[in-house]
Amino acid sequence: MLHTRSLTKRFGAHSAVDAVDLEIRPGTLHAIIGPNGAGKTTLFNLLSGELQPSAGTIVFGDRDVTRLDATSRSQLGMGRSFQRTNVFPKLTAFENVRLAAQSRTGDSFALWRRAASLDGANARAESVLAEFGLLDSRARLAGELAGGDQRLLELAITLATDPVLLLLDEPSQGLSPQDAQRLIDRIGTLSARYTIVLIEHNMPLVMRLAGEITVMNFGRVLARGTPDAIRANADVRAAYLGKHVSP
Template sequence: MTANDYILETSGLTKEFAGFVAVDNVNLRVRRGTIHALIGPNGAGKTTCFNLLTKFLIPSRGHIAFNGKDITGTRPADIANLGLVRSFQISAVFPHLTGLENVRVALQRRHGSSFDFWRSKSVLDVFNDRARQLLDDVGLSDFAETTALEMPYGRKRALEIATTLALDPEMLLLDEPMAGMGHEDIDKIAALIKRVSANRTILMVEHNLNVVSDLSDAITVLTRGRVLAEGNYQELTNDQRVKEAYLGAAHA
């Protein structure tokens, strides 16, 4: 296996807050073209790790590389332009815009024309075909003219993924994509994640272990800010350390 097989790597990644170590010397390697899950009990440092990867937090120590390029000092917007894009835990769409309008705004950003938002409708129409295609990709063709505010929760999360895909990411970071969902929505979003992973890499934080077992090629378990174990789901369910720290408690 060569270094080129890994799209995202961290070395000694550490984040301290006033003496409290939230992420402690994390070495993470995500293989290109896989779905990689980051799991662990509450307070394990998963979301802090995500914030470090996308530069919403600055590491206290350590390095981050994306496609072999050191991005430790790179700004969040520039990281997105490199192809590493994050979808947030809380749905981040414009509530009073329609599904089509939300995706068009994201497409404008991708094409560097963010101020076209305030210009005539005809300027935006050039994005319509691609926006409708993205809505169709996430199963929202019937919601193109529905405002995000009116959409069921699961559909709103699908719309968020569509707006993220509009940025044409090579790697997608999903922060608890199933949070707050019922079984039906979970099944739909899990199927959607599987579909959109066909030509990109996904790193996700997820508490739902059924989803993790069904979707993930590899799993990293964090506890108290450190990597406890790595492997596939079957390997980790047989790891006594993981049972004690996380899986055992979750199934108790």
């Protein structure tokens, strides 16, 4: 589905991401973990197209997307979420999701039509909101939703673009335990239908959801494998220095 070859990003003399080979197989939930400063976020931005790599290639499906920008990657089916809630604050929840659906319909330059009459996009928005339990909030402004709901909306926006691959950047960051739980449940159901790349700090979450894990440290791949294999890996334990490696 998605693989990288020798993907490298240098900032000056420092390699934030150093010759990383990734292999994301279709249908898996692949988590990328590592201590702070391991290069996870840089890697994520390379995958989503926010950053251009210094070297290496990224192939999505059978297409080399290394030089494509974030917009083009989104149009190809690589949907991403953001670490900080990133919605359209003064538009309604429905409009947030409807816009995302609209980005796929090719009607966005239609000046003479009414947005409210784009049946396809409206229906799509409706069903995504329903799936996320946000239908009741549909008429509220996104910026006025509670934190947990905003995060769900953020994910709903991404899903409404009908992605093939989901890139999730620390979705549980900053959420209350209850909200985090809601989100985890949601991601759990999504993983049955989508290929997901997940960057996450929350270890229990990762261990529960992930089918495969790549551990990064100092910009390099330290280890990869199933959650059980990673849990048992001595290098990984050393890298984390015992920090939040809960069994």
